[in-house]
Amino acid sequence: MTKLMIPTLLMGLVLAACGRADEPEKVASMQAQIQTLEEDNKKLRAENDTLQEQRTDYDTRLRDVTGERDALTKKLRDLESAPAKAPEETNELKQRISALEAEIATLKEHAAAATTPEPTAETEPAETPAVDVEAVKQKMEELWPLVQAGDRKALGEMQDQLDGANKELRDTYIQQVKDWVKQEPNNKHARITLAAALSTRFQDLTDPMKMGALAGEMKQETEKALTIDPDYYEAQHFLCILRVNYPSFTQEFKEADKSLDRALELQAGMIWEDRFAEIYAAYGMWYRVQQKYDEAAAKVQAGLDLAPRHQGLLDEKQRIDDAIGTEEE
Numbered sequence: 001m002t003k004l005m006i007p008t009l010l011m012g013l014v015l016a017a018c019g020r021a022d023e024p025e026k027v028a029s030m031q032a033q034i035q036t037l038e039e040d041n042k043k044l045r046a047e048n049d050t051l052q053e054q055r056t057d058y059d060t061r062l063r064d065v066t067g068e069r070d071a072l073t074k075k076l077r078d079l080e081s082a083p084a085k086a087p088e089e090t091n092e093l094k095q096r097i098s099a100l101e102a103e104i105a106t107l108k109e110h111a112a113a114a115t116t117p118e119p120t121a122e123t124e125p126a127e128t129p130a131v132d133v134e135a136v137k138q139k140m141e142e143l144w145p146l147v148q149a150g151d152r153k154a155l156g157e158m159q160d161q162l163d164g165a166n167k168e169l170r171d172t173y174i175q176q177v178k179d180w181v182k183q184e185p186n187n188k189h190a191r192i193t194l195a196a197a198l199s200t201r202f203q204d205l206t207d208p209m210k211m212g213a214l215a216g217e218m219k220q221e222t223e224k225a226l227t228i229d230p231d232y233y234e235a236q237h238f239l240c241i242l243r244v245n246y247p248s249f250t251q252e253f254k255e256a257d258k259s260l261d262r263a264l265e266l267q268a269g270m271i272w273e274d275r276f277a278e279i280y281a282a283y284g285m286w287y288r289v290q291q292k293y294d295e296a297a298a299k300v301q302a303g304l305d306l307a308p309r310h311q312g313l314l315d316e317k318q319r320i321d322d323a324i325g326t327e328e329e
Contacts, residue, residue, distance in 0.1 A: 062107040069100040136165050140173065148180065150189040152234065155196060162200040170200050181221075191225035192235050218242060219252070233270065236263045237279065244282045248289050256286050277303045277310040284316045288323055296320045 072093055079090050140161050146154030162170050177194045184190050195218045205211050219242055225235035240263050243256035263279045270276075280303025287296035297320050303313045 058107050062104065065100055065103050065107065069097055069104065072097050072100070133166065133169065136161050136169060140165075140169075144176075147193055148189070155193060159196060159200065162197070163203070167204050170197075170204070173197060174201070186228055188225040188228040188232050188235065191221045191228065192232070192238060195219075195221040195225070195235075195238060215242065215246070231266060233263070233266045236266055237275070240279055240282055244286045253286075253289075257283070260286065272306065274307055274310060277307040277313050279303075280306075281310070281312040281316040284313075284320060288316070288320050291323070291327075293320055293324050293327075 075093060079093065140158060143154050143158045143161070147158050158173075162173060165173075174194075174197045177190065177197045181187070181190045181194050198214060198218045198221070201214055202211060205214065219239070222235050222239045222242065225232055226239070229235075236259065240256065240259045243252045243259050246252040246256075248254075260279060260283045264283075267276045267279070280299055284296045284300035284303070287293070287299060297317070300313055300317045300320065303310065304317070307313060
């Protein structure tokens with residue numbers, strides 16, 4: 001079993017923070033966690049490739065050694081059954097066969113080690129704090145009318161409540177939003193609210209396949225919101241963050257620049273808000289992951305020209321500088 005990590009495991013953290021302009025530190029922290037996981041994943045993929053190459057070499061050598069041993073064993077049996085066997089040749093064959101047996105045992109150990117790496121220490125999961133279910137329910141009930149009215153700040157607060165709630169409360173809320181979408185299928189606020197609500201489910205999942213399916217469902221709801229209103233910035237912003245956090249080999253990631261460009265185009269017709277800087281940081285990350293550091297730095301600097309103190313941009317600039325420094329070493 002190879003040792004690979006899946007960046008999707010923390011995708012939900014960033015997605016759950018989308019639209020929280022009043023909490024840039026939290027967004028930046030979550031983006032930093034994603035970046036750390038991406039870097040770990042890159043290292044582990046390289047380690048896995050090395051292990052696979054070693055395994056192939058060991059398997060090839062093992063086949064050769066096993067074949068030689070089998071041929072010499074047959075020759076030894078023929079010599080021992082001959083009327084006039086040569087003791088010296090027989091002893092030499094026995095010694096060679098013993099040496100081959102020892103090498104086979106060693107090769108099998110190495111091949112097994114290359115297949116199953118040494119387990120790494122894992123941090124014990126933190127204890128889940130007790131949740132005041134009734135208090136959370138009450139707060140969510142207070143926020144619900146505001147969420148339905150399209151209040152972005154209320155949506156962010158609702159996401160906070162869901163993050164601190166238990167799975168049952170999250171499932172109940174998600175079903176409530178789904179019912180809203182069913183009643184008002186052409187309501188863009190309902191669609192993006194469902195996409196945001198679904199992002200809280202990442203913390204309840206461990207299966208990468210289910211996480212991928214969840215991301216697909218979120219993308220579908222976001223795109224439906226954009227079908228209803230192509231100029232709906234909230235949905236375009238959400239889609240950008242979603243796409244840049246897909247694994248870099250996926251089509252979603254590769255074409256994320258289209259969504260990023262559209263978000264910047266929409267921003268040009270709006271009054272500036274600090275949360276707009278998240279798109280510049282995401283664009284910088286998109287280029288950096290592809291090791292296009294000049295383009296990454298240019299996008300981040302363009303954002304800093306508009307929001308010089310935005311922590312997400314400053315953090316992304318540092319990551320780009322670190323990547324350039326590592327490459328030059």
